[in-house]
Amino acid sequence: MTANTSTNVKIDALPSTEDENFKPKNGSDLLIKALKDQNVDTVFGYPGGAVLNVYDAMYKNPIRHILTRHEQGAIHAAEGYARVLNKPGVVIATSGPGATNLVTGITDAMIDSIPLVIFTGQVATSVIGSDAFQEADIIGITTPITKHNYQVHDVRDIPRIVKEAFHIANTGRKGPVLIDFPKNISAEIFDETELNDAPIYLPGYQPNTKPNYLQIQKAIQAISESKKPLVLAGAGVLFADARKELTEFVEKYKLPVINTLLGLGSIHGNHELFFGMAGMHGAVVANDAIQNADLLINIGARFDDRLTGDTKRFAPNATIIHIDIDPAEIGKIIPTDIPIVADAKEALQAILSKEIPAPDTTVWLDYLYQKQNDFPYWYEEDEQEILPQQIIQMVHAITNGDAIVSTDVGQHQMWAAQYYKLNNDHGWITSGGLGTMGFGFPAAIGAQFAKPDKKVVAIVGDAGFQMTNQELAVLKEFNLPVKVVIINNAALGMVRQWQELFYEGRYSQSLMPVQPDFVKLADAFGIKGYRITSLDEAGAILEEALNSDEPAVIDARVKQLENVYPMVASGKALHEMVGVKKP
Amino acid sequence: MKRVITVSVINQSGVLNRVTGLLMKRQFNIESITVGHTELSNISKMTFVVNISDEVKLEQLIKQLSKQIDVLKVNDITDKSIVLRELALVKVVSPANLRLEINAIVEPFRPQIIDTSKNVVTYQVTGHPDKIDAFIELVRPYGIKELTRTGVTASVRETQPVDTPQLSILK
Ligand SMILES: Cc1ncc(C[n+]2csc(CCOP(=O)(O)OP(=O)(O)O)c2C)c(N)n1
Numbered sequence: 001m002t003a004n005t006s007t008n009v010k011i012d013a014l015p016s017t018e019d020e021n022f023k024p025k026n027g028s029d030l031l032i033k034a035l036k037d038q039n040v041d042t043v044f045g046y047p048g049g050a051v052l053n054v055y056d057a058m059y060k061n062p063i064r065h066i067l068t069r070h071e072q073g074a075i076h077a078a079e080g081y082a083r084v085l086n087k088p089g090v091v092i093a094t095s096g097p098g099a100t101n102l103v104t105g106i107t108d109a110m111i112d113s114i115p116l117v118i119f120t121g122q123v124a125t126s127v128i129g130s131d132a133f134q135e136a137d138i139i140g141i142t143t144p145i146t147k148h149n150y151q152v153h154d155v156r157d158i159p160r161i162v163k164e165a166f167h168i169a170n171t172g173r174k175g176p177v178l179i180d181f182p183k184n185i186s187a188e189i190f191d192e193t194e195l196n197d198a199p200i201y202l203p204g205y206q207p208n209t210k211p212n213y214l215q216i217q218k219a220i221q222a223i224s225e226s227k228k229p230l231v232l233a234g235a236g237v238l239f240a241d242a243r244k245e246l247t248e249f250v251e252k253y254k255l256p257v258i259n260t261l262l263g264l265g266s267i268h269g270n271h272e273l274f275f276g277m278a279g280m281h282g283a284v285v286a287n288d289a290i291q292n293a294d295l296l297i298n299i300g301a302r303f304d305d306r307l308t309g310d311t312k313r314f315a316p317n318a319t320i321i322h323i324d325i326d327p328a329e330i331g332k333i334i335p336t337d338i339p340i341v342a343d344a345k346e347a348l349q350a351i352l353s354k355e356i357p358a359p360d361t362t363v364w365l366d367y368l369y370q371k372q373n374d375f376p377y378w379y380e381e382d383e384q385e386i387l388p389q390q391i392i393q394m395v396h397a398i399t400n401g402d403a404i405v406s407t408d409v410g411q412h413q414m415w416a417a418q419y420y421k422l423n424n425d426h427g428w429i430t431s432g433g434l435g436t437m438g439f440g441f442p443a444a445i446g447a448q449f450a451k452p453d454k455k456v457v458a459i460v461g462d463a464g465f466q467m468t469n470q471e472l473a474v475l476k477e478f479n480l481p482v483k484v485v486i487i488n489n490a491a492l493g494m495v496r497q498w499q500e501l502f503y504e505g506r507y508s509q510s511l512m513p514v515q516p517d518f519v520k521l522a523d524a525f526g527i528k529g530y531r532i533t534s535l536d537e538a539g540a541i542l543e544e545a546l547n548s549d550e551p552a553v554i555d556a557r558v559k560q561l562e563n564v565y566p567m568v569a570s571g572k573a574l575h576e577m578v579g580v581k582k583p
Numbered sequence: 584m585k586r587v588i589t590v591s592v593i594n595q596s597g598v599l600n601r602v603t604g605l606l607m608k609r610q611f612n613i614e615s616i617t618v619g620h621t622e623l624s625n626i627s628k629m630t631f632v633v634n635i636s637d638e639v640k641l642e643q644l645i646k647q648l649s650k651q652i653d654v655l656k657v658n659d660i661t662d663k664s665i666v667l668r669e670l671a672l673v674k675v676v677s678p679a680n681l682r683l684e685i686n687a688i689v690e691p692f693r694p695q696i697i698d699t700s701k702n703v704v705t706y707q708v709t710g711h712p713d714k715i716d717a718f719i720e721l722v723r724p725y726g727i728k729e730l731t732r733t734g735v736t737a738s739v740r741e742t743q744p745v746d747t748p749q750l751s752i753l754k
Contacts, residue, residue, distance in 0.1 A: 143601050144608050148652045151596070168652060204593060205652045328646035331639065 027155040028057035028186045030195075031119070034162035035063060040090050042066065042081065042449055044074035048094025049134060050121025053186040066449065066478075069470040071098050073442040075105025076468065079114045080406055080446030083429045086241060088115040088169045089446060095121040095183075096134030100141065104436055106176050107145045111433030112262060113239065115174040117165045122151065124184040138180055147175030155188040159197040167200050172207025173326035174239055207325060211342035216350045218338050219297070219321050223253060224356045226295035228364045230318070231255050232278065235262035235432075236300015236325060242345035243267065243425040246299065249348050254361045256368050258286040260301045261417055262432040269401055269421030275368055279307040280568050281414040284375035285368055287574040290315050292367075297321045300344045303333035304433065313573035323347045377418050378565070378582040385559040386535050388412060388487045392419040394539055395457060395485060398546045403427065403455040404447045408440030408464035410494040412487035414564045416459045427454075438467030444482045445474050455483070457546070462488040463512055472525040475551035483546050484553045486518055489560045497563045511560075522553035532556040585614065586641060587667065587737050590629040590648055591621070591656040598653045602629065605651070611635065611644055615669075615734035626655065630736045632712075664740045670709045670733045672697070673719065676726035677704040685725055692718045703728055 024033045031054060035043070042064045047055045058065060068074040071093045078089030093102055099120040109116045123132040139151050148168050150161050165177040223229055237246050243266050250257045250273050257267055258278045267274050276283030278290055287309075290296065296318040301307065308314045311333055321338040322330050330339040340347050379389045392415050395403075401421050406429040407413040413430060422428055429447055431439040444458035465486055475482055487493075496510040522529030530545050530552060532538045538556070545552040565579030592598045599618060606613055614632040621628045635641045641659065648657045673694075677685050682704065686696075689706065692714065698705035708718050712735055719730065 139597055140600065143597065144604050149597070202652060204655045326650070328643065328650055332643055335639075 022061050024061075025189055026053065026057070026186070027152070027158060027181075027188045027190065028053040029061065030155065030158045030190060031162065031181070031186070032057045032061050032063060034159050035090065036061075037159075038162065038166045043090040043092055044068060044078045044081070044446065045092030046071050046074055046094065046098055047092075048098045048121060050095035050123060050183045051092060051098075051119075051181070051186070053183065054092060054119070054121070054181070065092075066445075066474065068442065068445075069473050070468065071101035072105055072438065073445070073468050073471040073474070075102045075116070075118070076108070076436075076439050076442035077446035077449070077471075077474075078116055079105060079109055079112075079439070080429050080443030081450045082109075082114050082116060082446075083443070084404060084426050084447045084450040086239065086426060088117045088166055091116060091118045093118070093120050094134070095123055095138070096136045099136050099138040099180075103141060103145070104434075104438075106142055106178065108431055108434040108436045108439060109176040110145045110147065112431065113174045113235065114176070115169040116176040117162075117169050118176060118178045120178060120180050121186070122180045122182040125153065125182045126184065128182065138178070142178050145176070146178050147173075149178040149180065151180040152182065152185050154196075155185050155190045156194050156196045159195055163197075164200055164202065168202070168205060172205070173329075208327075208341050209325065209343035209346050211323070211340050211347040211350045213350075215338055215340045216347070216354070219340060220351060220354050220356050222295055222319055222321060222338060223255075223297070223351075224359055226319075226359050227361075228293045229253070229255050229295040229297065229359055229361065230289050230293035231257040232260065232290070232296060232298045232301055233257055233263045233266040234260040234299065234301025235266075236323070236344045237263060237266035238300075238425055240300065240325075240344035240346075242348055245345055245348035245352065247271070249352055252352065253358045254365065255297070256289060256361070256365060258282075258289060260304065260307050260432075261430065263301060264417060265422045265425045265428040268423050270423065273365075275372060277417050278574070279304075280309070281418065281564050281566065282307075283372070283377065283418070284566055284577060284580045285371040287568065287577060288371050289368055290318075291573070291575045293318045295319050295321070297323070299323045299348070300325070302326075302329045305333075306432075308333065308574070309568045309576075310571060310573040375566075375580050379562070380582060382559055386532065386538060386556065388489065388556075388558040388562055389415050389419055390535065391485065391487060391532070391538065391542070391556045391558060392416055392459065394542050395459070395546065396420045398543055399455055399457065403457045404429065404444075404451060406430070406440050406444035406447055406456065406458045408458075408460040409435045409437045410461040410464060410492070411489070411497060411562075411564050412459055412461045412493070413440075415487070420459075437461075437464040439464075441465055441484060442468050442471050444484070445471055445480060448480045448482050455546070456481070458482060458484045460484060460486055461493060462486050462490060462515060462518075463492045465518075466516070469521065472522065472527055472551075472553070476526045479551065481549055481551055483551070485542075486553070486555050488515075488518070488555050488557050489562070490515060491560055493562075494564070496561075500561075500563065501569070518553055518555035527551045527553055529553045529555065584635055586633055586635055586659055586661045587665065587735065588631045588633060588644070588648075589656075589658045589660055589737060590631065590654055592627050592629065592651075593653040593655065594620075594625045594627050595653050598627075598651075599629070601651055602648065602654070605647055606631075606633070606644070609643065609647060611640075615732075617734040617736045619736070630734075632735050658739075660737060660739050664743050666738045666740060667711050667735055668709060668737070669712045669715050669735045670707065671715045671718070672729075672731045673706045673708065673722060674703050674728040674730070675706060675722045676702060676728055678702050681725065685722065688721060689718065692721075694718065
C-alpha cells in the first residue's frame with residue numbers, strides 16, 4: 001500500500017477581495033466588519049428572515065460562507081474547523097428553528113470545550129417576548145450550554161461584543177459564546193463616532209494561565225520521588241498547543257504517558273512511551289497503569305466517567321497531580337493532592353525549566369511493556385466477513401497515520417481510537433463528552449476547510465451517518481476531498497452491544513435492516529461511491545478511494561455482531577476489564 | 584449544612600438566570616435568595632442560603648459560580664462574623680377580644696404593625712431568620728392568614744475575630 005497523505009486539490013471558495021470603497025452603514029455591516037477584524041475568513045451558516053440583513057451585508061462585503069444543508073451541519077463543521085485550527089469556529093443561523101437546530105452542537109462544544117462564536121438572528125426588539133413569528137428564547141435556551149451569551153441591544157455595542165465573544169471563546173477553558181442579534185438592530189444605521197470599541201474589560205473573567213510556583217515545586221518533588229509515575233494527557237494539552245512540551249517532558253524523565261479519548265494526538269501514536277488510550281474501551285495496559293501508578297500527572301483532562309470507571313477505586317495507589325486551566329475541574333471528581341491551575345503549556349514549561357533528579361522508571365516501564373505485549377487490542381478474524389477493525393487498520397496504513405480523522409459516535413469511534421495511531425496533533429476530531437451521533441461527517445467538512453491540503457477521513461457508523469448525510473451536497477459543491485468511510489454493520493452497533501451484554505440479547509430497535517444504498521446515495525449527490533464486501537477487495541478499493549483527489553463515500557460492509565473490547569462495564573473499576581484477551 | 588453565600592455580579596440582563604440556572608443544573612438546593620443594588624452603580628449583590636451535603640460540593644458551587652463571566656466575587660460568609668437579616672410580613676387573625684393579648688406576647692420581637700382591619704393585624708418583623716421563625720411559631724396558634732418573607736440578606740462585620748475559620752479554597 002502506498003501512502004498519500006495530502007491532497008493537491010485547492011478549495012476555491014474564498015470570495016473576491018473586499019471592495020475598497022465599501023463603508024459599513026448598518027448593524028450587519030458592522031458585524032461582518034467585526035468578524036474580519038477578528039481575522040475570520042470562514043463562517044458556516046444558513047440564512048433566514050431574521051438574518052437577511054446579515055446575509056445582505058456579507059454579499060456586499062464578502063466573507064467565505066459555507067452554506068450547509070442543516071444548521072446542525074453548520075455547527076458541527078465549525079467544531080471540526082475549530083478543533084483543527086485551535087481557534088474559534090463561526091456559525092450564523094436565523095432565529096427560531098435556525099437557532100434551535102444549533103442546540104445539540106452548542107452543547108457538544110460546551111462539554112468538549114470547543115471555541116465557537118455563534119450568531120443567531122432574533123425578532124425585532126419591539127416584539128421580543130410576544131411569541132412573534134420565529135421567535136425563540138435562545139438566550140434562555142442556551143444559558144446553561146454556553147460559556148457566555150449576549151443579546152445585542154444597541155448597535156453601537158457590536159464591535160465590543162464581538163471582540164469580547166472571541167476573547168471569551170478562545171481563552172481560559174475554551175467554549176461556545178452565542179450572540180443573539182435582533183433584526184431591527186441588524187438594520188440600524190449607526191453613527192461612526194458613537195461606536196463602543198473600547199478595549200476588552202471583563203473584571204469577572206480573568207483566567208489564570210500561570211502555574212503557582214510552590215505547586216510546581218511540589219509537583220517536581222513528587223515526580224522525583226515516584227517509582228511508578230504516569231502522565232495522563234487530555235485535550236487540554238491540544239488546546240494549549242503543548243504537544244512539543246509534553247513530548248519533551250515525558251522523554252526527559254522517561255515517563256509513560258496515556259491519553260483520554262479527546263487527548264489523542266497530544267503525543268505521537270507510535271511513541272515508545274505512549275501506552276494508548278485509557279478508559280471504558282481503552283488499552284489494558286493504560287488502565288492497568290492507572291491502577292498501579294504511585295503518581296498520576298493529569299494534564300488537561302477532566303476525569304470523565306468514561307475514563308475513570310468507578311471513581312472510588314480509581315488510581316487507588318496514586319498521588320494525584322492535576323493541571324487544568326479550569327479551577328472548577330480540580331477536585332470535582334477525584335480528590336487532588338497537588339492542584340495546578342494553569343495552561344498546560346505554561347505548566348509544562350515551568351516543570352521543564354527546573355532540573356531535578358529523574359525518577360528511575362526502568363522497572364515500571366518494563367512492567368508496562370510486558371503488559372502491553374501480553375494484552376494488545378485483539379479481534380478474531382472471520383473467514384466470511386470483514387471485521388470493522390480491519391478496515392480501520394487499512395485506513396491507517398494507507399494514510400500513514402497522518403490523516404485528520406473525524407469520527408461519529410458508537411463502536412466505530414472506539415475502534416478508530418484504538419487502531420488509528422495518529423502521528424499528528426489536531427488530527428483527531430470526535431465527540432467525547434456529549435457523544436453526538438451525526439457529528440463526524442460535518443465535522444470532517446469543517447476540518448477540510450481548515451486544512452485544504454490535508455487528507456481528511458470521516459469514520460462513521462451507518463446509523464450516525466444517516467443523521468447528517470445531507471451535507472454530501474457540500475462535498476460536491478466545493479469538491480471537498482473528504483473521504484467518508486462507513487463502518488456499516490446495519491445496526492446501532494454500540495446499542496446492540498449493550499443489549500447483547502446487559503439485556504440478554506434483546507435487540508430492541510438496534511438493528512437497521514433497511515438502509516439506503518450508500519453508493520447510490522453518493523451518486524445522487526454526484527460523488528463517487530464504493531462498496532466493500534470482502535476482505536480481498538478491501539485494500540485495493542480503500543487505496544483507490546483514499547488516494548483520489550475527489551470526495552468519496554466508502555460503504556464497508558462489516559460483521560454485524562462484532563463487539564468492542566476490552567471493556568470496563570459501567571460501575572466497575574478500571575482493573576475489572578473484560579474481554580482483555582483473545583479467547 | 585446550611586451555607587450563606589454572597590455573589591457580586593455585574594448588572595446584565597440574564598445574570599440572575601445564569602446563576603440560578605447553574606445552581607439548579609448542578610443540583611444545589613436554594614433555600615432563599617435575595618438580590619439588590621450595591622453602592623456601585625452597575626453591581627448587584629445576591630445572597631443565597633443553600634443546603635449543601637459536603638465540602639466538596641460546596642467548593643464546586645463556589646468555583647462554578649466564580650467561573651461565570653458576569654460574576655465578580657463569590658464568598659461563603661457562613662463562618663465569619665456576620666449580620667443576617669430578613670423581613671417578614673405576617674397577617675395574623677386577631678379579633679378584638681384577642682388583640683391586646685397578641686400584641687403583648689409579640690412585644691419582645693419588636694414588630695411593627697403596618698396594617699389593621701377588623702379581624703386581621705399585619706406585623707412587619709425584621710431580624711435574624713431564626714427570630715422570624717420564632718415569631719411565626721408564636722403567632723401560628725392564632726391563625727396566620729398570609730405570610731411573606733423576603734429571604735436572607737447578609738453583611739460581614741467590619742471587625743472579625745482573629746481566627747475566622749474558612750474553607751481552604753477561600754484562603
Ligand atoms: C444523537 C444520538 N442519539 C442516540 C445516541 C445513542 N447511541 C450511541 S451509539 C449508537 C449507535 C450508533 O450506531 P452507528 O452510527 O451505526 O455506529 P456503530 O455503533 O454501529 O459503530 C446510539 C444510537 C447518541 N449517541 N446520539
